[in-house]
Structure formats: structure tokens, C-alpha cells
Amino acid sequence: MIVRAQHPADAGQDAIDLEHFLPYRLSRLTNTVSNAIAALYRDRFGLSIPDWRVLAVLARFPGSSAQDLVSRTRMDKVAVSRSVARLVERGMVNRATDEKDRRLSRLALSAEGSSVYARIVPMARDCEAALLEDLEPKQREALDRLLTMLQAAADELDGTNEK
Amino acid sequence: MIVRAQHPADAGQDAIDLEHFLPYRLSRLTNTVSNAIAALYRDRFGLSIPDWRVLAVLARFPGSSAQDLVSRTRMDKVAVSRSVARLVERGMVNRATDEKDRRLSRLALSAEGSSVYARIVPMARDCEAALLEDLEPKQREALDRLLTMLQAAADELDGTNEK
DNA sequence: TCCAGATGGTTGCAAATGAAACTATAGGCT
């Protein structure tokens, strides 16, 4: 059934059109991308996005502590703790207590973890490539700069609202 | 305490640096922005972001059905149902059963809802303005185009992965 | 040495989210 189209209220400057509202557009884009990618990791490897992020950091920075993961991924420390627990449980990550400071664990990919990671990387790259496919090199540079600036502005926003 | 920096693994092309990985950057940016905005709505008006989205659509398209809200906001229909229930409960939205098709409700802002909406709009605009502050007009246009292209590519991705 | 406060990490609980089942109404087909 076709739902009758509604007449836009003529609210002029006093209304916001979500379709053109930057935060909404960002949110929609991110959700679409994240869902597509999450499906990929989940279906093939039973990994969530947080899991994948942990793997990615450990591949690049073996021996990271949970705290290192928090700062590198910007994930919540609880999310990190749980991802790590899952991955250790599944034999993808090895955990060893640091001898110097017994509060922290040194984490690294196991052979199994490295193997899974190596199989995911091309998929992740393909995803990114598909997103950027229609952008010319100049546009990609522009995107890079814009994202950096927006993130800085957002950090600012977040900081000032906080109190 | 300063955590000892880890040596990046020299994995060359086989590793992904999250900091430069587009889906991750998008996700991070969106989270930062959403959190900042959510805090704003929540603290002042006890509204969640889904609530705010429903208000925004109803302000522009009074008489929308729940289904209209779903297609306009891209929210899940369950989320819409719950937001609407909350807002009706709190007297911000009026619900009336459509006479022609008694399955659907016609929704609209109440006076109270309009008033809250009117008070939020400037805050939302300020947020957006703060994000765009440092961008020149040309850059804003570029951003607009890029977001449109990325969303199209992401929709594509989502569609192809689906099966 | 010993205590107070800071830091690393986990656990418990409550709220948010999503998929699927369910109710109610509509509309087409025989």
C-alpha cells in the first residue's frame, strides 16, 4: 500500500530537515557502513567489530596492554576487557601478566589469531576500496582532510559540553 | 603512569592501521558527535536521539504514520514505536487512528512538543555550526558531495553483501 | 614501613537495541 505523502510543514527557518543535518547524515552513513562490515566479520569468523578492532591493534602492536587498546581504539575499557576475554577464550589471543607490573597483561595474537587476521585484512581493504571507488585521488585527499577537521571540531564540542 | 610504547609490527601491506581506516574513522567521528549531541538533549529535555529524530520529522511532516517515520529517519520500526510511545506518554505527541485505515496512526506534535522542538532547534543548529566552523564554503560543498557519494557506495555495499 | 591515592582490569546491573513472534486491520481472489 502506498502511504499518502505528508505535506511538509512550512516552518521555514524554524525546522530542521534531517536529510541535510550533518550529525544525522554522519550517523546514517556510519550505520550503513558498520552494518555491512559487521555482517562480513560475523558471518565468516564470528567476530564483532570490537573484536576485529582488538585484533587489528594487536597485529600492529603486539604486547599491548588492555589500556593501550583503549587508547588506540577509543573503545570503552569494558568493551576491550570483554573482547579480549572472548578472543583469549577462543584461542586467538595470548595473555601474559607483565612481570614488572603485575596489574597489566601483555596481549598478542596467537598463531590462530594471526591467521584469522590475515584472512580478514583483504576483506577489510576491499570494503574500504568499494567505498572510495568512485572518488578521484583529489577527492580522497579532501575527504581525509575533512574527516580530520571534523574529528577535531567534534572533540572540541564534546569537551566543552562536558561540564 | 606512562605505558611503554609498543613497537609497531613490521607487517607491511598485511596490516591495517585503524587510525587511517575509513570505516573506523567514520565510526569514531560519529560516536563523538552523537555523544556530544545526546548529552545536550538528554540533560535539558530528557530526550534520546531517536526521540529527537521523531520530533524533527513530525515538525516537518505532521500527520506522518509510524511507517513514514521509519522511512524518513531510517530508524528501526521497533525504535520508532518505542520513541512514539514515550513521546505520547509525555504529552509531546498526539496520536489519532486514521479513519480510512484503522491500522495506522496519524502522529503530530502537541503544543508542548512544538515548544520543546522550538527550543531544541537552535541548539542543534549551533552544534552543526560548531562542527562546520573551520570549513570554508568550498569545503562544505565538498563535504556535502562526499557524504552523498559515500552513502551511495555504502548502500551498494550493504546491498551486495546481504545475500 | 605503612598508608592513601592512583591505575589496570573485571564484574554486576540496568538501560538500549534488534530479531522474531504476535495482534489487528486491510485488500484481493474464489
Add this chain to the structure above:
DNA sequence: AGCCTATAGTTTCATTTGCAACCATCTGGA
């Protein structure tokens, strides 16, 4: 009319998430 399927919307349940409280360990100063 009587049935079958589709649509609108809600409810239920299981999973995810985030905050806060918590335990263990470390560090610096009296």
C-alpha cells in the same frame, strides 16, 4: 461471504552496551 496474504504497529525475549562499583597492584610520601 470466506479465506489468504500483506501491512501497521506492539510486545517479548535475548543480546549488547555503559556506568558504577569493585578487587588487585603499584607508587609516593609521612
